[in-house]
Amino acid sequence: MLKIYGHFLSMPTNKVRLCVSYLGLPHEYVHIDLQTGEHLKPEYLEINPAGRVPAVDDDGFTLGQSDAICKYLCALSGPSPFYPADIKNQAKVNEWIDFSSQHVLQAMARLFFNRVVCKMLGEKPDEASIKTGENMLSRDLPFVDKQLGNTDFICGDKFTLADISLLAALEPCEMVGVDLTPYPALVKWREKLMKREFYKRVHTKFAAEMAG
């Protein structure tokens, strides 16, 4: 049985969970408690020597890094427009996956760490890092909004892994005080996806936990 290891507050974990939910692959989800350092214990380091979540164990085949995991899950599930086999179409999906991970998620991670994790740990937030995160988003969200104004999904007229990548990166917007209202196409796209079953299967509990 495929096992997915993660933490409910982790954006890369939620990317993998949304992906596996969409693909409908049977799996077991295992919570790794980052606060108690479970990710640094020898048992977990055998699964992911990098000591981070998410990771998967597919009958002894282990893998870390959310984007690599999602692509592996798509390959397991077989070819589909969600992660197209055609090399040019696939490259375009990869382009948006990288954009979401390298730019949007990195910016959100700065805000999330400083505004949420620091509070949980009783540490002082790094205001310069927050500013950098905000600057990154003010550069990149208008670009994303423009794209979504032209196409139904981030990579064209089909729902793809790139949509899940972007959706997961933006997940904590409300928690970290990122206002999406200046980006109407992005808001519309996000609301549409959050109503879908694959999302609700993962996040009914997540939303409740976040609110608590």
Ligand SMILES: N[C@@H](CCC(=O)N[C@@H](CS)C(=O)NCC(=O)O)C(=O)O
């Ligand atoms: N690029 C990695 C990021 C993984 C990552 O940084 N995970 C964080 C949680 S969001 C983590 O495990 N942090 C624990 C630590 O760094 O000790 C991915 O996409 O999987």
